[in-house]
Amino acid sequence: MKEIKKSWKNIPIGGNILEAGNSKNYITGTWRTFIPRLDKEKCVNCFQCWMFCPDNSISIVENKMVGFDYDHCKGCGMCVSVCPTKAITMEKEEK
Amino acid sequence: MAAKYIPLTGAESAAYAMKQINPDVLAAYPITPQTPIVMKFSEYVANGEVDTVSITVESEHSAMSATVGAAAAGARAMTATAANGLALMWEIVYIAASTRLPIVMGIVNRALSGPINIHGDHSDTMGARDAGWIQVYSENNQEVYDNYFMALRIAENEDVLLPVMVCQDGFITSHSVENVMPAPDQVVKEFIGKKKFKGLLTAEKPFTIGPLDLQDYYFEHKKQQHEAMKKVFPVIEAIQKEFAEKFGRKYDVIEEYRTEDADIVIMGMSSVMGTVKEVIDAAREKGIKVGAVKPRFFRPFPGEYLKKILSKFKAVGILDRSDSFGSLPPLFTETAAVFYTSSTKPLVKSYIHGLGGRDTTVKLLEKVVTDLQKLSETGEGNFTSEYLGVRE
Numbered sequence: 001m002k003e004i005k006k007s008w009k010n011i012p013i014g015g016n017i018l019e020a021g022n023s024k025n026y027i028t029g030t031w032r033t034f035i036p037r038l039d040k041e042k043c044v045n046c047f048q049c050w051m052f053c054p055d056n057s058i059s060i061v062e063n064k065m066v067g068f069d070y071d072h073c074k075g076c077g078m079c080v081s082v083c084p085t086k087a088i089t090m091e092k093e094e095k
Numbered sequence: 096m097a098a099k100y101i102p103l104t105g106a107e108s109a110a111y112a113m114k115q116i117n118p119d120v121l122a123a124y125p126i127t128p129q130t131p132i133v134m135k136f137s138e139y140v141a142n143g144e145v146d147t148v149s150i151t152v153e154s155e156h157s158a159m160s161a162t163v164g165a166a167a168a169g170a171r172a173m174t175a176t177a178a179n180g181l182a183l184m185w186e187i188v189y190i191a192a193s194t195r196l197p198i199v200m201g202i203v204n205r206a207l208s209g210p211i212n213i214h215g216d217h218s219d220t221m222g223a224r225d226a227g228w229i230q231v232y233s234e235n236n237q238e239v240y241d242n243y244f245m246a247l248r249i250a251e252n253e254d255v256l257l258p259v260m261v262c263q264d265g266f267i268t269s270h271s272v273e274n275v276m277p278a279p280d281q282v283v284k285e286f287i288g289k290k291k292f293k294g295l296l297t298a299e300k301p302f303t304i305g306p307l308d309l310q311d312y313y314f315e316h317k318k319q320q321h322e323a324m325k326k327v328f329p330v331i332e333a334i335q336k337e338f339a340e341k342f343g344r345k346y347d348v349i350e351e352y353r354t355e356d357a358d359i360v361i362m363g364m365s366s367v368m369g370t371v372k373e374v375i376d377a378a379r380e381k382g383i384k385v386g387a388v389k390p391r392f393f394r395p396f397p398g399e400y401l402k403k404i405l406s407k408f409k410a411v412g413i414l415d416r417s418d419s420f421g422s423l424p425p426l427f428t429e430t431a432a433v434f435y436t437s438s439t440k441p442l443v444k445s446y447i448h449g450l451g452g453r454d455t456t457v458k459l460l461e462k463v464v465t466d467l468q469k470l471s472e473t474g475e476g477n478f479t480s481e482y483l484g485v486r487e
Contacts, residue, residue, distance in 0.1 A: 008315035008322075013256065014195035015316050017303035 024072070028055065032075035035093040038067055042087035049079035049088060103275045105268035108236040109175065109201045109261070110135035111275075112243035114145055115283040116199075119170035122150035122161035126180035127213045128265040129203040133175055159184035159191065166196040167304045171247075171290045175201030177265060178219040182207060185223075191258045192227030193320060194305050197250035197290075198258040199243065200228075204365065204416075205265040206451045214452020215265030217365070217416040220393075221425050227320055229259040229327060230394040232364040236273040239263045241344060242391075247287050248334045254326045264366040264416075266452060278342050286341050324395045331392065346391065349400045353379060354386035359467040360405070362388040363414030364426065367448065367455050371414075374460040385464055393426070398433040405430070409471035410442040412463045414483075416449045423480050431478070442470050445480035459484045 012018055045065050050058040057073035059066050080088045103111060109132045113121070121140075123133040140149045148165075152158045158174050165172035176184060181202065191198050206212040207219045220230055231246055233239040239261070246259040263269055278286075296302070308316060331348060339345040352372055354360060361371050368389045378385045388404060388411070390397050405411055415424030422428065427445035434440035446463060449455045463483070470476050 005311060006315075008318040011312065011315060011319075013316070013319050013323075014193060014304070015306055015308040015312065016194075017306055020301040020303075 027071050028074050029069075029071045032070075032073060032093055034075045034077060034090040035070070036068055036073065036075065036077070036079055036088050036090055038065065039087045039089070042085045044085055044087075046084060048082045048084060052078050052082045054078060098276060100274035100276050102272045103236055103240075104131065104270055104272050105233075105236045105239050105263045106131035106203065106270065107135050108240040108275050109243060109263070109269075110139070111277055112240045113173060113201070114139045115277070115280055116171070116173070116243065116247060116287060117145045118147050118173045120148050120150065120162065120165035120172040121174065122152055122158045122165070122172070123174045123176070124152055124155050124158045124180060126155070126177050128205055128215070128269045129175050129177040129180065129201065131269065132201050132203070155180040155184040156187060159187035162198055162200075163187055163191050163194065163196060166191070166198050167194065168296045169290075171251075172196075173199050173201070175203070177203040178205035178207045178213075181219045181223060185226075188223060188226045188228065190305065193316065195256045195320075195323070196258060197247075197256055199246045199250055200258065200260050201243070202260045202262045203265045203269045204262050212451040213265070215267050215269075215366070215416075216450045216452065217262075218418070218450070220260060220262055221417040221419075223260070224394055224425060227257065227324075228394060229255075229257055229324075229392070231259065231261055231392050232390075233261065233263045233268065234365055234368045234389065236263075236268060236271070236275045237344070238346075238391075239268065240275050240277065241338065241342065241346065244283060244286055244342075245331075245334050245338055245346070248337075249327065249330055251290055252330045252334075253291070255323055255330055257320075257323055257327070262365065267366045282341055286338070327395045328397070328400075348390070348392060348397050349404055350387075350389040350391060351404065352387035352389070354388065354404075354407075356384055357386035357408060358384045359410045359412070359464070359471050360386045360388050360408050361412045361414065361460065361463055361467070362390070362405075362426070362430070363416075363448075364390060364393065365416065367414055367416065370455060370457060371460055374457055374464060377457075378461070378464050383464060383468065385467070390426075396429050398429065401430055402433045402437065405441050406434075406437060406439045408441045410444070410467045412444050412446055412467045412470075414446050414448050414455070414463075416447075418447050418450065427480065442474060442477045444470055444476055444478075446483040447480065448483040453484065455483065 057069040162172045162174045206216045250259045413427040
């Protein structure tokens with residue numbers, strides 16, 4: 001998760017970002033205080049969390065909710081509030 | 096080159112230069128005393144004498160925004176303004192520089208209110224001195240015309256990529272007719288060349304301009320701007336040299352006038368220096384060893400040049416056409432700071448003159464010469480500042 005910060009000598013001028021779709025390289029997961037946890041037993045794969053997650057951090061594999069993209073999840077808890085089966089809970093993240 | 100003078104006002108000189116530059120985009124809003132620049136240029140657009148897309152906007156904030164957008168997309172984009180117009184585009188003025196867009200903006204210096212005043216002083220651009228723009232000040236109409244081409248080359252230089260303000264004094268220069276010698280279109284075309292594109296904004300090669308830039312990288316980008324400014328003077332020197340070869344007129348970063356054996360000098364920027372030169376000629380007739388020093392650039396500040404030049408003299412009178420209320424005026428303070436570590440330094444006196452377009456007359460400047468003679472002999476009045484010619 002650690003990002004290597006570059007010197008002023010080797011970054012584009014003016015804050016320009018030269019490649020597209022690079023927001024995935026910006027690790028916002030470090031902002032998190034509370035972390036979401038999934039109880040797969042309770043999950044019914046309704047994807048409400050996927051629809052509401054403001055950071056596209058719900059991981060879906062083969063039509064199954066499998067967990068979270070912790071590199072980008074900011075721990076807002078939106079998924080918890082929309083989950084109809086209480087399959088997601090928030091816990092204090094130890095760093 | 097067929098040498099032929101034509102009578103032009105300072106504003107028309109600017110418009111004529113812009114016509115020959117033939118920028119891709121011009122976005123501007125009228126404001127006195129800049130209006131005749133864009134008025135004349137609009138005529139060129141209407142007559143089909145330029146290929147420029149002229150964007151009429153609803154304010155200077157929009158004028159600079161459109162110019163920034165066009166420049167960011169890869170166009171050669173220009174605008175022009177004055178005083179309150181510059182103030183209204185303030186936010187985008189900083190964005191243009193920090194986004195590193197080589198925009199050339201014509202400035203007709205005017206007192207920034209209030210009380211409201213439409214005449215010439217430098218309070219507008221002196222307020223913008225930390226915006227990250229290069230600033231060049233023009234003494235007369237010919238210099239206005241010439242500075243536009245040099246400004247464009249400086250801005251677009253790959254080591255620089257910073258915007259430039261080409262300043263001339265409101266009314267005194269902008270509305271006065273002088274003989275100007277324009278260069279043939281072909282000479283201009285060869286000198287300015289085509290703008291080098293890093294790449295237009297296209298779907299094939301998308302990139303982001305002006306993103307959010309927080310604690311992790313903003314500081315590095317400011318350092319880049321800081322370092323880019325340091326590279327400007329070598330670029331200016333090379334371009335001035337090339338300009339002299341192509342146009343036959345030679346400019347230096349600092350113009351010296353009759354300084355060879357001078358004991359005292361008057362230093363200042365823009366139109367007042369024409370009057371200063373006349374006063375010096377008259378004083379020389381009387382045997383007074385006085386000269387003039389005219390920095391053409393204020394940003395970047397030519398400190399190293401001034402240190403070298405001014406250390407030769409006993410006393411220097413520094414004319415500022417703006418005040419920095421609660422401090423000493425900008426040209427004076429920055430010049431004085433250059434000598435902090437020097438053992439050889441001139442005595443200095445600051446004069447705030449010509450605010451709101453008040454004439455700085457021969458008589459007032461003769462008093463400056465007398466003052467400086469006294470200062471050089473007695474040291475009296477060193478490092479003081481006065482309002483030149485104000486009614487007491």
